[in-house]
Amino acid sequence: MKIVLHDYWRSSASYRVRICLNLKGVKYETVPVNLLDGAQASAENRAINPQGFVPTLVVDGRPLVQSLAIVDFLDANFKDPPMVSGDPFVRSAQLARALLIAADVHPLNNLRVLKRLETQFGADQAAKDEWYRHWIVEGLTALEQMVGDGPFLGGASPDISDICLVPQLANARRFDVPVDPWPKLQKAEAAALALPEVQAAAPERVKPSN
Structure with missing residues (x-):
């Protein structure tokens, strides 16, 4: 099976897929797509x-x-470790937490919304940054209440x-959003970042040199 990830190093969605691929030990090639140069619209x-x-896989x-559809495909074809549970209630909770971030x-x-705020409504950088921070705070405040016993968001893995x-x-910190209000999220993040597979997916580790 030949697997190629079309990827931008700083894309959150691409970062998710890289983590999943690494956790499952899937070998893949990478094709960079520079969002800042508009290569995604080519x-x-x-x-x-x-x-x-x-990303495109x-x-x-x-x-x-x-x-998340890519993660679902990977889960169907590379079983370990599973990203969603076979238990319907556990699965629903896992997907709810994921979709809070990925859908809400x-x-x-993302870049196209921030650009639209500027071109259609005249938002300057300060306004766009405030918009960005607002949705992060609203979402992560809710997510903090949805965390299980740990160390990860849903439990032991x-x-x-x-x-x-x-x-x-990572995006929150990049936009100077204090993460102190979310200790459970920080704990889950620390558990994930302790894994070499997650570390290897980090933007600074995969950023093209040129």
Whole structure:
């Protein structure tokens, strides 16, 4: 099975997929897609990802899009460690935590939304930063109340919500959002970041040199 990840090093969605691939020990190649240069909108990228997004995971020539859908594919084909449980109640809680980040917080703060705030509404950098921080605080404050016994968000091992949490807290710090109000999230993050597979997925570890 040949697996190629079309990826931007700082993309939160790409970061999630890298963590999942690493945790499962899946070997893959990387094709960088520079979002700042607009490469995501190129005909080449849209041919495999009609939305013009990253990540795209190409498996034996077949493109897969949307980070959580990609994680679902990986879970179906590489069982260990599982990202979602077979128990319906546990699975629902795992997906709820993941979607809080991936569906409710992250989309409001991605590059295309921030650009739209500027072009349509005249938002300056300070206004865009405040917008960004607002949605992070609202989402992570709720997520803090959804954490299990630990050390990870749902218990003794990382799940699909942990691979969403790590990039989101990195974004929070990048935009100077204090993370002190969320000790449970910090504990889960620390447990994840202690894993070599998660460390290897970090943006600073995969950033292209040129």
